[in-house]
Amino acid sequence: MKIVVVDDDRLVCQSLKTIIEAEDQIEVVGLGHNGEEAIALYRQLKPDVLLMDIRMDVMTGLEAAGTILDGDKEAKILFLTTFLDDEYIIKALKLGAKGYIIKQNFESIVPSLRAVQTGQSVFGQDIVTKIPGLLNSGEQNGQNRFNLSDKEREIIDLVAQGLSNREMANSLYLSEGTVRNRISVILEKLALRDRTQLAIFFYKNLI
Structure with a gap:
């Protein structure tokens, strides 16, 4: 390299x-x-x-x-x-x-x-911890622009905060499998590869 x-x-x-x-x-x-x-x-x-x-x-x-x-x-x-x-x-x-x-x-x-x-x-972790607040500043606009449901928006916020599937499942009263499936649907909808890209996508487009 x-x-x-x-x-x-x-x-x-x-x-x-x-x-x-x-x-x-x-x-x-x-x-x-x-x-x-x-x-x-x-x-x-x-x-x-x-x-x-x-x-x-x-x-x-x-x-x-x-x-x-x-x-x-x-x-x-x-x-x-x-x-x-x-x-x-x-x-x-x-x-x-x-x-x-x-x-x-x-x-x-x-x-x-x-x-x-x-x-x-x-x-870096110092950067990641800043993302949720920056994401939230453009949250409503993002829902309309990218056709996201309230639940999808909630899941994205939890992903941006760094929660695991288990922690998200406990917070949302869903099974881990459901959380995993919903994240997959969101990634597919937005043509993104992983959780990091999900947070970055919103950070780039909503701020």
């Missing part, structure tokens, strides 16, 4: 390279320090995943991601940042980034890169 790392802190870049390359079959093929360099490195090296900071001089990571994804919808961009600002999270998701994780969680970096490479979307 080929990775490009972009961060305006050169020491952080080198540290990330060391952490990533300690794993088998992962190579950091390029290091950059601002959004313009991220664009150039992505176009030149075509990495499997671009691991990028958000706040950088010259051009931000969000601006660079927008340019890269305009040219390549399949680009896999994982944001690594110290900032939990709702505005940044919303923009990252709307752009089509594959993930948003916090720098302090170094142990999650390599697993997140591997997950993004396989097409999964990855968001």
Whole structure:
């Protein structure tokens, strides 16, 4: 797996390279320090995943991601940042980034890169806990726009909160099998693959 790392802190870049390359079959093929360099490195090296900071001089990571994804919808961009600002999270998701994780969680970096490479979307627990409130702000509009029933909306809210099928069944007074089936129906209706995509879909479309 080929990775490009972009961060305006050169020491952080080198540290990330060391952490990533300690794993088998992962190579950091390029290091950059601002959004313009991220664009150039992505176009030149075509990495499997671009691991990028958000706040950088010259051009931000969000601006660079927008340019890269305009040219390549399949680009896999994982944001690594110290900032939990709702505005940044919303923009990252709307752009089509594959993930948003916090720098302090170094142990999650390599697993997140591997997950993004396989097409999964990855968001750190700090990000996931923000999703329910952001989802709820556009809840009624989402029901009308996507033809969701009240019960489906309730199930989606519980999924976004991270409840298991058993916990959801207890909360809704349904069997686990019924909950599982209803989630499958919702995913099919919205053409989504899994629970994470379900939360992200609403987050991207309703905020």
